[in-house]
Amino acid sequence: RFRYAFDGIFVDSAPFVVLPAPPRVIGVYFSPTFTGLVVKFDAETNQANMVDSLQCSMVFSESAVDRFGQGATCSWSDPYTLEVVLGNNALLVPEDTLHLKASTKIYSRIFFRQPQQVDGIIKYQRVDQRCAAVDSWAFEM
Helix, strand or coil, rough: CCEEEECCCECCCCCCCCCCCCCCEEEEEECCCCCCCEECCCCCCCCCCCCCCCHHHHHHCCHHHHHCCECCCEEECCCCCCEEEEEECCCCCCCEEEEECCCCCCCCCCCCCCCECCCCCCEEEEEEEEEEEECCCEEEE
16 A cells, blocks of 8 residues: 555555566476476566576475486576476476475566666666565476
């Protein structure tokens, strides 16, 4: 809610949502060669801030990582798609339930950061920043 005053009268606005909805998992499937897993989100994400890391433990729970096998790697092919390359002795089968790590923050991207004032003119710059987070998800294959 937003509260404002006019002529000594205080008024509360109707409730409203400022942040976009968090990304949602919309699909999980094996790669065409069954050597990997693809997780699709419905919105652009911050890619879990993985940067150059390939560690699946940054995103998935310990029990999920164990099912991926030794040497499994995780990477983002684009802001919507998380890919897992399964390792040796993977135990993952259809209908397994996988969990994202409880501390994983996968955020929606927004397009503006704090405005900057230049020569008396306020300018907005397009950037990608985190906004609303998926705290923890469980999904079935």
